[in-house]
Amino acid sequence: MSSGLHVVATAGHVDHGKSSLILRLTGIDPDRLAEEKRRGLTIDLGFAWTTLPSGREIGFVDVPGHERFVRTMLAGVGPVRLVLFVVAADEGWKPQSEEHLQIVDLLEADDAVIALTKRDLVDDATLRRRDDEVRGRFASTRLAGAPIVPCSAVTGQGIEDLVAALDAMAERAREPERDGRPRLFIDRAFTIRGSGTVVTGTLTGGELTTGEEAEVLPSGHRARIRSMQTHHRGIDRAAPVSRVAVNLVGTAKDELDRGDVLSVPGAWRPTSLIEGWMRPVRGLAQAISTRGAFKFYAGSAERDARIRLYGSREVAPGGESFVRISLRRPLVVAVGDPFVLRDAGRRATVAGGRVLDVDPPKRPGPDAIDRLRGRIGLQGKALALRLVVERGAVRADDLLPLTGLRSSAAGTVKVAVVEGGWVLAPGFVEAFGQALREALSDHHAAHPLQPGLESGEARAWLARHDARFQDASLAHALIAHLARTGSIAVDGSHLRLPTHHRSTAGRDDADRLVAAVAAGEPTPPSVKDLAATGFGAELLRAACADGRLVRIAPDLVVTPEFLARATETLRELGDQGDITVSAFREALGTSRRFALPILEHFDARGLTKRKGDVRVLREER
Structure with a gap:
């Protein structure tokens, strides 16, 4: 059972009544721009909220339906897990209905309610045909079986049923993670006279608190949270998942962009190189190749992108592939985040998938597919262990930005060795521990009268054998662990095998x-x-x-x-x-x-x- 705050994004073809429906449900007109009111067309994200009969609060992100504003639609729906999908009963399924459903399906939304609007304009027979048509369109998606509610924003017919369906969806919604890393996906930034800079967005992952230091990414600008609001109500603590307005001190509006993330310092690390798994949209007519340019969408961000497919040069309709995505500008994503790819030339949605690595190797290597396949579905400690096994050694402080696991919990990573600020894989320790012991044995044989190998020489030897040891702190950590476990002995500035005791007696x-x-x-x-x-x-x-x-x-x-x-x-x-x-x-x-x-x-x-x-x-x- 879920309680508290929920955020729902609209989706659907232009002029099918999304904004009118939100106005009817909440009493708030989500079309806030003068041009929107003049043209009767949503061109930017709109926001509204209401309290459901159960007492749950629900916030709406109203997205534009016109094909020219798909990028704006993606910014609104990207961070949101619940959807109100709108289809007009008089027009039925339209091109942007299809593209919006493709996007919602690619983003793997958790749940949806389908509003069959403009009920007052059609007869019962037409309504049944529309119902069957919509049900068939959703049948092959993860949202198959979503409730369809005929309604009219003009007459109010079916609105109570729609509210009940939204309440039931909120009831089914999974409890949001409240002890993770906060991530406010910024979709608006503006200035209020006398208050300063304000950003709004959908908060996920963890809490934000008034008075604490915040970080804007990918720029890295630091600011302080002066105050916050949810649904025009002042709050001291913002919890996920909710719509939040944050008044910031220390950063200017022109330093902020839609797609930026507001969080706490050190929780996230922007990246411009991602690996993941992807699949083409349903109904795609041609294969996806690595040629050409793409637009990458995750959260509320959009980035120019190039792709490299693993195992093939193209992905046929109905297929799938592991992929390496290079972004022109960095952004903040987490392992497990859904993403969407659009063909920049054709301006068409072509694929989507899940992020599997936010800090991949510079060179994929021959085992890239197996490496990524082993990451599917991993989070928290399991992901941290996988990262440690892949790399052999990971700084404890890197666990949080790369896996979401705090460095203080590094010791809970199963079988891993924690030493000197590093988390080491057992295989890494055994392999290089054995190699170092063999080097010490050779040194003792060649120089029996020396107390051992100088520690500086030992670190240099490790660095020559593996570039990871060019970070001297890693060599220190390995040596400290080997000494603590009795594999080697440390005498002052020398390393030796425990069995080696230099002596001139009898010589x-x-x-x-x-x-x-x-x-x-x-x-x-x-x-x-x-x-x-x-x-x-x-x-x-x-x-x-x-x-x-x-x-x-x-x-x-x-x-x-x-x-x-x-x-x-x-x-x-x-x-x-x-x-x-x-x-x-x-x-x-x-x-x-x-x-x-x-x-x-x-x-x-x-x-x-x-x-x-x-x-x-x-x-x-």
Whole structure:
């Protein structure tokens, strides 16, 4: 059971009485323009509302019926799920009746009531023929079986039955989503003296609140909601689905267009590239090819478009295809949104379908059809999981604009791994985790004396193997997850396998290195001299890391035993007073070349303090 507010769009051929019927139902004339009243022809969207006998409020979007204004009709009916379809009993089915039904069917409207207007102008036999004709036209659409109500806006005949049918449709209507992303499809923007900019549109998806910051897309302009109205009644909170007028502070009328979306910051991301599924309109006489230009319609927006079909070069009448749609200007759409395509040259509606991807890969790849087929019908967590599986890794903050799932709910995506602001697919983690472990194993084999692979080198290695890791934060997230789960170990700035433990113990080359240094003390060989005799820098670093040698200066290493003796010598001299380089040199039995860097080492350790040409022991030593 549905309650609250509902929005219904009209549809039907020109001059079949849509606006007159709305006036009869609501007491509000939807034709607001002087030219409309002069010509007796609806040329722009009109709006009206009423309260049904059940107490439900219903808003009407009255659309023009003339073929020249189909683009305006699409802007009105695009965001709306309920339809009042109007056919005049005296004229019957007409060309725009057919095109409007094609559009309503392509947009997959949820429900409809059919008003057979001008009942007072025909006899009963004609009325029965019209009823049969209309019923037959609707039979092959998703709205087959919609109630048909004969009525007259002039005499009032059948109006009560029509109101009852509208009330029953509102009763059947599905409850709108109230915890999703708000999306007000703007169809009007104007300025009120003393108030400023006002936009009107149909609100879906979520709520808007007075005082909150809003974002206009695709421009990205920010504004504040000063006040709102529904049906000329001031409100603090607007709920879907409803007609809403929003007074904005911070944006001008000329910065707004029909087809823009008003929402809250960060909820949506405009796109100019879409993938989806499409089918030709019923009765299409020729195949749809990728040649030529098209008009794309979704929500209240219209965009110039080019299409690319997957799996074929054309779609025959009665067929279907997955499609890639390139738009000249970005717009806001969601996965699952219906759309309509019109041939720009012939100005004819040719196809419609559903959006399946709002951020497709730059290159479709050979699996595009399978990828899109797997997205059909997915929403929320299921869509988020599909996105993560497709891409391997998705920023948590991207889930909301791409799938409607808030980043705070990323952890609820089944089997996905959440780490460092990323949502990772298990297969992605396993594949690159295994590759990184193999790289570490190779590194350990080639450099057994190194503590591991530098983390910067590991990130660079990942980036070379997959462009996604050029975003360093993704590499950080993967490494953090592997470390947290014990797949790898992190020691300072190095990565290693948990089983790798560098050690020089028992290595003959390390023993010989230490012996060579000890043999030369108190005037040990320099690092350069050690390298010349075959002791490499890696072995030297490992011996120092293991504590078997101590690096005193870039070109000087000593044994811990010698350093202990030098420390004791230093303390003995310091207890007697100032320490000079010459006194320390003589006491240690070495040369100035070695004595000075050792003293500087003690300075750095905080054992001594230099005063001019002498040193003194620090009080705390």
